Amino acid sequence: MALLRATKWFPWLVLLCGCLVLSLNLGVRQSLGLFIPDMLNDTGWTAATFGLAFAIQNLMWGISAPIAGALADRFGTTRTLIGGSILYGLGLYMMGTSSxxxxxxxxxxxLIGTGVGATSFPVILAAISRVFSPERRSFALGLASAGGSVGQFVMAPTAQALNGSLGYVATLGILAAISMLIVPAAFALTGKAEGNSPTATPDLGPQGLAAAFHEARKHRGFLLLNAGFFVCGFHIAVIATHLPTFTELCGLPRSVAAEGLALVGLFNIFGTLTAGWAGGKWRKKNGLSFIYGMRALVIIVFIFSPKTSETILLFSASMGALWLSTVPLTSGLIAQVFGPRYMATLFGIVMLSHQVGAFFGAWMGGIVYDLTGNFDAVWWTSVGLGIFAALVHMPIDDKELRTAKAA
Known part of the structure; x- marks a missing residue:
């Protein structure tokens, strides 16, 4: 492995395997909402029951992300990913047999939430950021985030087709087996936080993890990034969890929801690539304000549009272009300000805020549906939060921290 690290193409191997892990992670995770209508019918449980399950999943994703990031920084990426994939696969298999x-x-x-958190963005993007130079880092992070969406584009229609022919119990077992492909990919994602990394910030100094955390929590921009990523999590959880139920409520075929989620993945590829490219040329915080403002606008148009198959698919494509485009900009901004050494831990903390937002998005959707029979309040809440996030990124100080202190 040491010989591989010395080769000029090793960063691209890391990027490729990182894309594969994120594809499996997100592709399987974002398809789980497709099973809710059948499980509702078979079990007789309420929508709030499933909303709470997915809310717990999102919360555990958030809690485990900084822990996994710290473990990866301390003990290495490979071990962290293998442990997370085992929990992920076990949770998927047992979900189908829950009584x-x-x-x-x-x-x-x-189980699924912890497994997803241990194999998600903070761990993967930190490994990638350590092997790419600052000039290429933003684009590489965009490629990795886009690669994750390939999984969603493939897995959503695949899961729907398997569910239609085999049922959700067998399909979840197959998805559990597929998730274990993370293990071989994990062996290329080696490394941990090192002060002598060739891509580290030159003037970082002998900073420890505790000092890095203390430094970040006092930085106003870091707190604002947490607030903005809370909104991102809320938006994504509402759509990923409740779009299948919403389409059935509109009297549309289940295939429309699967096609919509696939379109989210497809258009997210272009959105994240564009965001990663733009983040290398313009200020990342301005890109984040634009993305959140556009989300609010898209949802407003959707609220007042007739709910046809074409409208659902157009909405899915539009939100897909804005889906994970926040990730390369948010993670890139953290690496830019604080350096890449402890990015897994710091981005893991921001990811926790994202998943707290997802907790409320998933749970609120189920509660609102049970109480009112529709999702209107959830859509309008999403609009308000989008406007809030667009505004909260504007005052972020995005100067590299050591440079800012020396000025």
Whole structure:
């Protein structure tokens, strides 16, 4: 492996394997909402029961992300990914066999959430950021984020087709087996936080993890990034969890939801690539304000549009272009300000805020639907949060921290 690291193409191998892990991670995770209508019919449980399960999943994703980031920084990326993939696969298999709401909350909630968090963006993007120079880092992070969407584009229609022919129990077992492909890819994602990294910030100094965390929490921009990423998580959880139920509520075929989620993945590829490219040329915080403002506008147009198959698909494509385009800009901004050494931990903390937002998005959707029979309040809440996030990124100080202190 040391010989491989010395080769000029090793960063591209890391990028390729990182894309594969994120494709499996996100592709399987974003397809889980497709099973809710069938599980609702078979179990007789309420939408709030499933909303809470997915809310717990998102919360555990957020809690485990900084822990996994710290473990990756301390003990290495490969071990962290292997442990996370085992939890992910176990949770997927057991989700299909859950016979009580408590079991559903344990499997679909705790196990899957922890597994997803340990194999997601903070760990992968930190490994990638360590092997790319600052000049190429933003674009590489965009490629990795876009690569994750390939999985969603492929897995959503695949999961729907398998569910239609085999049922959700067998399909979740197949998805559990597919998720274990993370293990071989993990062996290319080696490394941990090192002060002598060739791509590290030159003047970082002998900074420890505790000092890095203390430094970040006092930085106003870091707190504002947390606030903005909370909104991102809320938006994504509402759509990924409740779009299948919403399309059925509109009297549309289930295939429309699967096609919509696939379009989210497809257009997210272009959105994240564009965001990664733009983040290398213009200020990342301005790009984030633009993305959140556009989300609010798209949702407003959707609210007042007739709910046809074409409208659902157009909405999905539009939101897909804005879906994970926040990730290369947010992670890139953290690496830009604080350096890449402890990016896994710091971005993991921001990811926790993202998943707290996702917790409320998933749970609120289920509660609102049970109480009102529609999702109107959730859509308007999403609009307000989008406007808030567009505004909150504007005052972020995005200067590299050591340079800012020396000025």
């Amino acid at each position: 009580t709401p408590g079991e559903l909350h344990l499997t679909a909630g705790f």
